[in-house]
Amino acid sequence: MNYESFNLVAPGTLRTPEESFEDLKDYPFKANYLTIGDTRIHYLDEGPKTGEVIYLLHGEPTWSYLFRKMIPTLTKAGYRVIAPDMVGFGKSDKYISIDDYSHQMHVDKMVELIIELDLNNITAHVHDWGGMVGLRVIAEEPDRFERVIASNTSLMALGRGFFNDLRSFISWPIFKVAIWLQGPSTWEEFVGGDGFISWIRYSRYTDNIDIGGVMQVLGSVSDSEKAAYEAPYPNATYKAGAQIFPYLIPSELRKNERAFREVLEKWDKPFLIANSDNDPVTGNNPRLTEILRRIPTSQEIIIKGPGHFLQEEAGSQYAELIIKFINGNPEGFTMKKKVIDRNDIL
Template identity: 50%
Template sequence: MSALADEISPGIFRTPDTRFDNLPDFPFTPNYIELDGLRFHYVDEGPRDGAAVLLLHGEPTWSYLYRHMIPPLVAAGHRVIAPDLMGFGRSDKPTSVEDHSHQRHVAQMRALVLALDLNDITMFVQDWGGLIGLRVLAEEPDRFARVIVANTGLPGSGGLRGYIGYPLFRFLLWWEGTVTWEELSENPSFIRWAAYSQTVEDMPVGKIVGLVAAGKEGALDLELVTAYDAPFPDARYKAGPRIMPYLVPSELRENAAAWEVLEQWEKPFLTAFSDSDPITRGGEVEFQQRIPGARNRDHLTIQGAGHFLQETHGPQLADAIIRFMQEP
C-alpha cells in the first residue's frame, strides 16, 4: 500500500497534490467546489463570458483526457469546463463501491452545472460522460444548446425489460467468470471488460486506457500511462474505476425516462464515434434515429480511433466542436 494515502474523513480519500506535479501537456489551474459533502475538481479555462463547452470524461479516465481539446477551444473564445467525476482525477474518492450509483453521479454533475450557473451549454460526452451527461440534460434541457456524443450510449428499457435487464447482466458477468489481463487484451469487449473490473485485485488504470485508446496494449508511452495512474496511488483509491462498468445497465428505467426527453430534443445533436472502438461501435445509430436534432445531419466517423478517441484525435474533435458551434 502507498504511504501517500490521504484519508480526509472516514472512507474518503483525497489524492495528494504531488501526484499531479509535472504532468505532460496539462498546465491548467485546478478549480474546486464542494458538492454532496465532497470536493470536486474541474478545469475552467477561457473567458467567463465565452460560450460554455462542457467536456465530460468516463471510466477510468479523468479531465486529463481533454488536454488536447481544451487549448483550441479556448483559442476559439469559448469557456471550457472539464470536471472530474467523484472517485476520479483530482476529485475526492470514496473507498466503498457502495458510495457510487448512476443517479448519484447524475445529481452531482447537475449540481455542478447549477452551481456554476452554466447556460447555453455545448456538451461533449464520451463513455460514462454520456450516461451521466445525457441524464443531466434530460433534467435541465433549457440549459443546453447542443450536444456531441462520442463512443457512448444510454441503455434504457421500460416494463419487464427494465426490471430484469440488470439482474440478467449480473448473471452474464457471473457466467463470464474471472477474466485475466491477457484475455482482456485479446478481446476488450464490454462484457469482458466489466467482468475483469470485478475480479482484478488492483486495476492497472493507465494500461487499460492505453489498451482501448488505440485498440492495442502499449498504445501510450510510460509518461502518459503514469498520468492516467496519477489519481490512484493504490487500490484503495479505485472504488470508482472498479464499480462503474458494473453500473452501466443499473438504471434502465431511469434511462428510459431520459430518452423520453431526448426523443423530443430538436436542438443540434451530433455523433462522433470511432470506426475502431470494440466497446461502442455502431452505437451512434440509435442516437441518429431516435433524436430529432440528430436527423438529416452529416455525422462524423473518426477514422483510426479506438475507445478513448480524445487521446489520439483531440485536435480533430475540438475542431469539430468549433465548427458545430458555428452552425446557424
C-alpha cells in the same frame, strides 16, 4: 485495513495528495474545486469567463487530463471550457467502497456542479461513460444546454412497450447474477479482445485495475501519459470508482428510458453523433448508436482512424470539429490509425 497510509478526508472518502499530480505531461491547467454535499469535486475552468461554454465530460477510466489536447484550441477560439472530474476520478474525492458509487450519484453531482456554476447556453461534449452520465444531466437541466456532441458513447435504454418495460425492470438483477456466475476475467482475456463482458468481469473483480494499461490498449498513450492516467490513484484503494463503473452500465435502464421519453425524444436542438471508426465499443455494438437515433435532431459523422479515445489520438482536430459543430457545419476527418502491439502490454 490500516488507513494511516491513505489520505482519508472523511469516513469512507479519500483525496489524492496534490504531489501526485506534479509534472504531468501537457496539463498546466489551474485546479478549481466545488464541494457538493460532503464531496469535493475538481473541475477545469479555462478560457474567458464571458465565452460560450463548452462542457467536456470524461468517461471510464479517464479524467479531465483526457481533454488536455483539445482545451488550447477551444480557448484560443474564445470559448470557456468546463471539464469536471467525476467522483472517484482525477482530482475529485474518491469513495473507498464500490457500494457508494451509482449512476444516479454521478448524475446528481454533475447536475449540482452545473447549477452551482450557473452554466447556460452550454455545448456539451460527452464521451464513453460521460454519455451515460451527461445525457441524464442534460435530461434533468435541458434548458441550460444549447447543443450536444456525443462520441463513442450511448445511453442504455431498451425502448417503448410493455415487454421492454419488463426487461428494463429485470435486466439489472439478471445481469448481476450472470456476471457473478461467470466470475473474474483475466487481464489477458481483456487485452486479447475477448469482448466487453470480459472487460466488465476484469474491472469488477480485479484487485487493482490497470488503468494505465487500459489507456495504452484503447488510447495508444505514451509511457508518460500512461503514468498521468494512473496519477490519481496512489494505490488500488483509490480505484473503486473506476473498478465499478463498467459494471453499472445496465443499472438504471428505467431511468434512462424515462430520460428519452420525457426529454431526449423531444430534443429540438442540434445533436451530433461523432464516432470513430476504430472504436471497439460502438463498432462492435451498433445498437449503441441506434439508441441515440431516437433523438430527433441527431446527425452522424464518422471520424476515420482513431480508436475509442479519439481525444488522445486526434485532440486538436477533434476540437476543431466541435467548433465547426457550434458554427453549424460539422465535418468528419481522417487521420492515420495508430497501431499498438498488444503483446507489448501483456
